[in-house]
Amino acid sequence: MKNRLLLAILALMCVSLLSFGCASKKVAGPDKDSWEEQERERLAKERELREKLAKVAGELGSMIYFDLDRYDLKPESRQILTRKAEILKQYPEIKLVVEGHCDERGTAEYNLALGERRARAAADYLANLGVTASRLSIVSYGKERPLDPGHNEAAWSKNRRDEFKPSY
Amino acid sequence: MTAPRGIIKLLATACAALCLCSAAFAQDNLSVDIHGPGQARMNVVQAQPFGDPNLPSDAQYLNELIRKNLSFMPFLKVMSDADILGGARLSGPKADQIDFKPFSLAKVDLMITSVWKPGKGMGDVELRAFEVFSQKLLLGKVYSGVTRDQLPEVADRFCMELMALLTGQGTIFKAKLAFVRPSGKGKDIWMVGAMGRDLAQVTRYGDLGMAISPAWSWDGSRICFTLIGSTSHYLGVWGGGKANVYTLPSSTVISPHFTPGGSIAVALNIRGNTDIFTLDGSYKNTAGTLVADSSIDVSPSFDQSGNLMAFVSDRLGNPNVFIKDLSSGSVRRASKSGYNTNPSMSPDGKFVTYSKQGGGGHRIYVYEVATDSEKQVSFGPGSDENPSFAPDSYFIAFSSSRAGGRKLYLTTRNGDGAVQIPTGEGEALMPAFSPVVGKD
DSSP states (O other), X not given: OHHHHHHHHHHHHHHHHTOTTTTTOOOOEEOSSOHHHHHHHHHHHHHHHHHHHTHHHXXXXXXXXXXXXXXXXXXXXHHHHHHHHHHHHHOTTOEEEEEEEXXXXXXXXXXXXXXXXXXXXXXXXXXXXXXXXXXXXXXXXXXXXXXXXXXXXXXXHHHSEEXXXXXX | OOOOHHXXXXXXXXXXXXXXXXXXXXXXXXXXXXXXXXXXXXXXXXXXXXXXXOOOTTHHHHHHHHHHHHHTOTTEXXXXXXXXXXXXXXXXXXXXXXXXXXXXXXXXXXXXXXXXXXXXXTEXXXXXXXXXXXXXXXXXXXXXXEOGGGHHHHHHHHHHHHHHHHHSOOGGGGOEEEEEEEETTEEEEEEEETTSOSOEEOOOOGGGOEEEEEEEOTTSSOEEEEEEOSSOEEEEEESSSSOEEEEOSSSOEEEEEEOTTSOEEEEEESSSSEEEEEEOTTSSSEEEEEEOSSSOEEEEEEOTXXXXXXXXXXXXXXXXXXXXXXXXXXXXXXXXXSOEEEEEEOTTSSXXXXXXXXXXXXEEEEEETTTTEEEEOOOOSSOEEEEEEOTTSSEEEEXXXXXXXXXXXXXXXTOOXXXXXXXXXXXXXXXXXXXXXXXX
16 A cells, blocks of 8 residues: 555656656756857757658647637647647657747736746646647747737737647 | 046045035035925026136136035925126135125025135146125135146036935935846946936847846946846846856746845746745745735845835836845835836835826826825826935936937936936936945
8 A cells, every 4th residue: 555655656757757847857956068059059059850741830839819808728629739739749859849939918928927827738638638748848028029920809819829840 | 437536636635624624614504405205496606717817718617516416306496697796707616705785686595616726637626615695605615736637526516416415415525327228129237326427328229139127236337137038037146247147947037136145036927926036046946935926026126235126016016116125024115106117116125216107108106105005206208217315215216218219318206307318319218226325
């Protein structure tokens, strides 16, 4: 009985360690190399991967959208994410960066937190479909990178979105 | 950023007699209560520069610099030369040679004169402020052997003394602001003096990253910020030269803010929600938890005692501003209704300013702790966001899209007319005042 309890506790600890965006960041402290250089390498690899993936890159990259101040997934978003999970199973070497975005009406810092919830909602859904948590990372842009620069509902509804970037 | 040695020297030799006169009269004459709920404006005029005997060619430039500075003081109404019968001319350099009648007739409260005498560089300049009604000298300063390059410093120092005389506070003229400027796909941190001088770029990420949410250390030597990269957020800390980048145990790093004790408070997602933590000295790990619950908690801001922390939480649905007493742990709600974000606590702990979402965008509000009441201090148009209290707990900088692109503006906690802070080409947003003013 005691052993079972111990196992359950250990299992819970493992699950909590696999949370997106947290456990994946093992490096801590000041970056020793140039951050700019590392970022350039990351972006170059991403471009290279997109070219290699060709056909499926479009499906992996297709966006999902959210209602105002919401971060729950719409039925059509679930379909899109299910397809992404299938592709990720076919390409086990690929990781996926989920980007959360908001429209311009909120303010920057609160929107970073809201964008994070949107990214996390998609990442959680993919994990539930069997994608290993270590293959998923999330980054919130809040309202900092709108897709449509307009100041109306048509633009705002396009900007409340998750984008998906394949990476190694 | 430091004052030129020459000017320190010349200030050391400034005319002590004139200063002593001014101090003696200060309390009995004109004064402005900046602690009240707003006040009537005082009429001020600048007399044309007087050459004793000759006027250097850039004498007018100093007058323009002082005029710009005066326009930042919301309790002053700067009158023009044409408002004075026969023009704002001096008949002589001394008080008993000045004809105050035309100024009195024009209802001028305060007159500023500049008298130039031969000396090194452009010469020596005597700057004086007179109360017109009593014809008394309020403030007098001599700056010897000034050069054209030193004139902005001369204007700032004189206006700082003048404001200190009128209100008891003059630090705004030496206060520094960090702010964010979009650069291509990215964003970078810049800094500027509150009067728009000494503009300088702090980070240079360009398209590679977005450096946002700058906040100063309480000794004014460092700036921390969020750096958004392609796969994660990072913590940036600048202390001169190139900023250090830290990878934290969370891919979400929101609203870092130095505590008065020297550590950094920041919103991280470690337990599935964005909570506010303090970091240890190496910025490797969290050292403590300031706010943690199942809602979004972001944007910490502290008073100078470090006892009070304003922050944003959506625990009641919409995001609202709360104040936590860190010694007792008690939390009170500050903003009264709607969507309220971007809190900035006044260093004296008496007020919190924040932006409240309205129909046409956000507006700046000020909450008074003592009376548990909030009032609107900015009125658009466009969207007014990211207010930041100055070290004097009186002025407030914020960004606004009222003139199209976002720019920085300066108002007061009483909601006096906002004045644009010059920040050069391009947009400017997310202003953050340094908690301390620059050293002499």
